[in-house]
Amino acid sequence: MTLFSISGKTSFRLSAIAVASVLALSACSKGEQQQQQGAPELVVSVLTVKAEDTTISTELPGRLESFRSAEVRPQVSGIIKRRLFQEGSYVQAGQALYQLDDASYSAGLASARAQLAAAEAAQAKANADLARYQPLVAADAISKQEYDAAVAAQRSAVANVNAARAAIRSAQVNVNHARITAPISGYIGRSNVSEGALLTAGGATVLATIQQTNPMYVNVTQSAMDVMKLRRQIAEGQMSAVNGAVEVTIILEDGSEYPQKGRLLFTDPTVNETTGQVSLRVEVPNDDNILLPGLYVRVRLPQAQANSAYLIPQRAVTRGAKNTVVIVAPDGSMRQQEVTIAGQSGNNWIITSGLKDGDKVAMDGTMIAGMMGAQKVKTQEWQASQPQQSAAPAAPAKPNSASAPAQSSAAASAPAAQSASQAK
Template sequence: MTFHSAKVLRVAAVAAATALALSACGKGEDAAQQQRAAAQQEHIPEVGVVTVYPQTVSLTTELSGRLESVRKAEVRAQVGGIIEKRLFQEGSYVRAGQPLYQIDSSTYEASLESARADLASAEAALAKANADLSRYRPLVEADAISRQEYDAAVTAKRSAEAGVKAAKAAIKSAGISLRRSRITAPISGFIGQSNVSEGTLVNAGDTQVLATIQQTNPMYVNVTQSATDIMKLRQDIADGKLQTVNGGVEVDIKFENGQTYGQKGRLLFADPTVNENTGQVTLRAAVPNDDNVLLPGLYVRVLMNQADVANAYVVPQQAVTRGEKDTVLIVNAQGAMEPRVVTVAQQQGSNWIITDGLQDGDKVIVDGTMIAGMMQAKKVTPKEWTPPSEKAVQAQQMLSEEAASGMQTASEPEAAAASAKAQ
């Protein structure tokens, strides 16, 4: 073999080895790309969705108001005198006619006895007048006495009859005053604090209230609503956009701590007159209060179902982006995220009531859009979203509070060290 031939063979071997290496490198890059594509296909992000269906939803209006007793009676003295006894326990339930106070009645007893004596005297005078008239009647017929004497006897009888009636009226008046010296409850209900004690002098016609009785079952709650809102509601009902509530309007009572009262009330009436100063209309509802949980004067929130909207969709608030145009994201048939413009009618708790923009069976995305956006995913996997339970929310709040407390505790030694260093 010549030197030239050997050189050619070495060059060919190197070229073949180089080509083989380049081929293996290219195949490795293609395999890596295929693996990355497969990994992306395997890691299609999941999003939490709610599948919505049309339903009839009640439009609830939340208004503020104060509770008021259905009846309220202020106890006052109708006769004068010294209060001798208080006959009830403050804060207790009293019934109509139950004695509450006893005023010194000796004066009124004496007046009653005097009126009875006057009646006896008047009756005696009437008996004499009747006897005189009986004697004079045959005499005047026989012309034994003058007609004038007979007429005087008739007048005396009529005067005696009037005297008897006046005496009876005086007895009745004295009896009323005597009965009023014992002050009784005008209505049944819970009685509050006594504003007077034994030994207090009271007079008829005093403005001072001795005590107040309130009937608390049921309770009234008075609220005000904008006349504009009421007119719009009535117009939507007239146009067929909303339906009237059948069987009357029910109301729920919510306390300041967010708890809802266990019994439902019912709207009684809406005042037909608009307040000229505020533009508000007064509404009144009655709420059962069997256990006396509701108290007069208590500030509450009133939830009223004033109308129903048909073919509406209930969507969690976090799924709706509010703005000039309200939008939601849905998972379409191809598995991609698709924006939809919707019409929000009203809030219902933690949800929005949507009247336009959605269709039966749409999968509205509630959770997971941020991760899908970061991955620039063209497709997503829908998974039915379950709202967090109340216990989970409370646990999360407790963890947040503990974390904040831990950060504060950890910062205390650092603050002390910084203070010592400064000194």
């Protein structure tokens, strides 16, 4: 018994559907193959490294300090009559700053001068008496005792004159100190006292402060551990000491570099027991008075010379427990390489081990680290001025003749599908 039969019309319909399906699948397969063949290829910016001798510098925090600073204090007691300077102005050494009431000191000076006159008169009388006694004692007209008394009186008169002259000088000093002057040249700050204030000699009151600001000092501290590590590397020959005067760069709070270079004056030979820091002092010119005492700055200080090191932009190095870079091999494969960082030079890390001449270091190593092993890449030499974009797709491949059959097959499937629809 026949369960079912297929008529000629139905058979034609099924054949048309089958042909259309085969053509559609063929077109999809060729389209996917074309898409895979035309996938964009990654282009990675690389830096071809070469060893060079490099100065290792370190940036240390510091505070600016005036070259010389003097606190103005009274040397005699008295009441301030006048302030003779403008706050914030530049004053010369010896310039009058305050005038005290000197009436009592002037009177003391006059008294000392009067005492000198009396002493000089007594000395004149003693000299005359001694002159008269000399021939008398020779003729035994007077006793030797009387002559000795005349000699002693004359010497006492001379001493009294000297004492009176010293009293005049002392009184004159008091009068002079009643006019308080600048001990050094420099910029004077605000006055801490005003007219009418009573000053006491040797008191704790600071009347004003004068500071010389050209040149300036920068007081810097560095970890004793870093200093010892650097000295050990120099002793082992890994680095060499910087010869000659050390030129120092000052970095201001806004990140800009101060136009004038400083010089290292000294490094303290002892370590602070509390902080474990070593103190350094830098001198820097301040011709335009841009730098101010107390200002926070950073100091870029050359400390050693690294022999056969590599300068690698910071963006190419992945920092962590281990510092790594991405190396691109000649065949386009990528691998991570551990490196040793010895210091910093501008925006570059100084690499002393882990690289060799000719290695191609990928820029933005952190960004492309996840691509390693996934595919091979092309390289282009990195330029410092180019934007930070190291991995970019290459231009897609142009359509070739292989794509034409796929398009023809897809086009051919349309009439077949239409015929099948009409057959229904």
